[in-house]
Amino acid sequence: MLKDWSDVYLIGVPEIDEQHKGFFAASHQLYEGILGREGKNAVVDAIAFMRSYAEKHFDTEVDFMRRHEYPGLREHLHQHAAFFRRLDELENDLMIFGPSEDLAERALDITQDWLIDHIADEDMLYALHVKGRAAG
Ligand SMILES: [Fe+2]
Numbered sequence: 002m003l004k005d006w007s008d009v010y011l012i013g014v015p016e017i018d019e020q021h022k023g024f025f026a027a028s029h030q031l032y033e034g035i036l037g038r039e040g041k042n043a044v045v046d047a048i049a050f051m052r053s054y055a056e057k058h059f060d061t062e063v064d065f066m067r068r069h070e071y072p073g074l075r076e077h078l079h080q081h082a083a084f085f086r087r088l089d090e091l092e093n094d095l096m097i098f099g100p101s102e103d104l105a106e107r108a109l110d111i112t113q114d115w116l117i118d119h120i121a122d123e124d125m126l127y128a129l130h131v132k133g134r135a136a137g
Contacts, residue, residue: 002106003029004113010120012128017065020058021120027054028112035095035105044100048092051112055084062124069134071127080123087111 006025011018027050034047059081066074091111095104 003032003109004117010117012120012124013132014065014128017058017062017124020061021116021124024054024058024116025113027051028109028116031108031112032105035100035108036102038100041096041099044095045092048088048095052085052088055081055088062127065131066127069127069131071130073123073126073130077123077127080119084111084115084119087115 006022010021012021031047031051034043037043062081063074063078065071066077071077088111091104091108094107098104
């Protein structure tokens with residue numbers, strides 16, 4: 002199910018919050034690309050865009066975590082790697098079976114819903130870590 006962005010997803014780091022909104026938008030574009038029946042190329046492009054957006058965003062997060070010596074970096078990197086594995090599997094299935102409503106829903110599940118959970122469970126932790134350090 003498509004969800005609207007909500008400010009409850011903000012972690013309080015403006016650069017990363019902006020990217021999370023962009024990630025959300027890329028996720029919706031992917032969903033619409035799969036449902037749009039505009040053919041394989043539109044789907045391939047939407048996946049490629051999602052992947053490159055995620056790469057850029059994860060790099061920003063990793064820089065941020067390193068800069069602030071976040072102790073949970075390793076575990077966080079596993080979560081990012083798992084995201085790409087699921088995106089690869091989705092791409093494979095799209096190439097084999099072609100676009101469908103089921104695969105569009107799965108795309109939302111592994112991008113939009115994944116991001117919502119990831120922000121609440123993982124990104125909030127490094128944001129709190131940084132705030133805790135700033136407070137001394
Ligand atoms: Fe993350």
